[in-house]
Amino acid sequence: MSLFKLVSLLIKFSCLFLLLSAPKYLLAEDKAYPQFSGYSPKSKLLINFEPVNILLESNVLDMGPSRRINAKLDKPPIGTKLRNVFPRATHNESNRFTYELIKSPKQKSLVNDVKKYLESLPDKKSLNLYSRQEQLAYWLNLYNITLINEIVKRYPIVSLEKILTGPDSLLDKKLVNIGSLQLSLSDIQYGILDKNYSKEPLIIYGLYQGYIGSPNINKKAFSGKNVYKLLKNNATDFVNSNRGTNIDSLNSLEVSSYYARNADYFPNFSNDLKLHLLQFADETTQEIINKSDKIEPIINNWAIADLFGSKRVFGGAMSTNSAASIGMSRNYALTDKVTKDANTGGEFRLSPKEITRLKELMKVRAKNYGETSVTITDLELQDEN
DSSP states (O other): OOHHHHHHHHHHHHHHHHHHHSOHHHHSOOOOOGGGOOOOTTOOOOOOOHHHHHHHHHHEEOOOSOOOOOOOOOOOOTTOOOOOOOOTTTTTOSOEEOGGGOOSHHHHHHHHHHHHHHHHHHHHSOGGGSOHHHHHHHHHHHHHHHHHHHHHHHOSOSBOHHHHSSTTOGGGSEEEEETTEEEEHHIIIIIIIHHHTTTOGGGGGGSOOSBTTSOOOOSSOOOTTTHHHHHHHHHHHHHTSTTTEETTOSSEEEEEHHHHHTGGGOSSHHHHHHHHHHHHOOHHHHHHHHHOSEEEEEEOOOBBOOSSOOSSOOOSOOOSOHHHHTTOSTTOOHHHHHHHHHHHTOTTOOOHHHHHHHHHHHHHHHHHHTSSOOOOOOOOOOOOO
């Protein structure tokens, strides 16, 4: 191939990349939803987010703050030198959701029921009767549960890159129905949240994306009382993790590509993002940010943030109580159940690799929380076929 053709291909690729990664407000019609613009600053009305709380508390494994420890490469299979390649710096990070344990149509329908419950609330009582904080919690919960519901429909899946990016992105599909109004997740972010909350960058840490390299899903639902606290916690966790920033970089500051996909929150990208990161960075991360002369948004890990890193659904027999099986009871937490079964060989019938992976994931969690002294080793990847 001639040098001219090579340069031409590189230019075309660069243009395509810029198109796909451009801010939404440049790609889509700038829509507004005035019916969701009002609020009552002195309102004491509260939205009941208990169904969301139950689902999240029972299905989210909180991994704790990152210790920036890289995973080791897995051992190659006998008879070959080939290894599975994965982003070592972020492989052990991010809260996990038990997607692999939501299998039957009835179990999946219960997740969908939580989404429908949230969709029904504005018809029962107008959102403008609530405070700004309560409404913010509502939209973030609706966004996150809708995305979880869509991932559940598509699971098992390894990478979320193809379904979340590009012209056919899941985020741009009309997935939410409030009365006769159909909304996409992008509509919620750019048409409602951006306009009601003045493009506050903190918002992006509450928009769950489902993959390891994105901000966390919490074990608690957002509420008017906790929404800003949880957003700041998510921001602090993300900025001071390998998912958000690379403290081993030299002259440039490597950050998550998630910031590039949300570049419209940082008009003067490098300067504005630096100032933003410094608000949440610890001392070590601040030092790297301050001495960096440029920002490169190149950190990625599109692997789904499930328990086992699976390509297929794991596990055998499940509980016959479908509500309990996805944690629709406070006394039946799936993460506790799976952890117990991983050690006792219980009814989930995990394979040796699955048991190893879960145990190592729990070791990482313990290390992150400082609960015990453990040796961090790599998490075994599942076979690709």
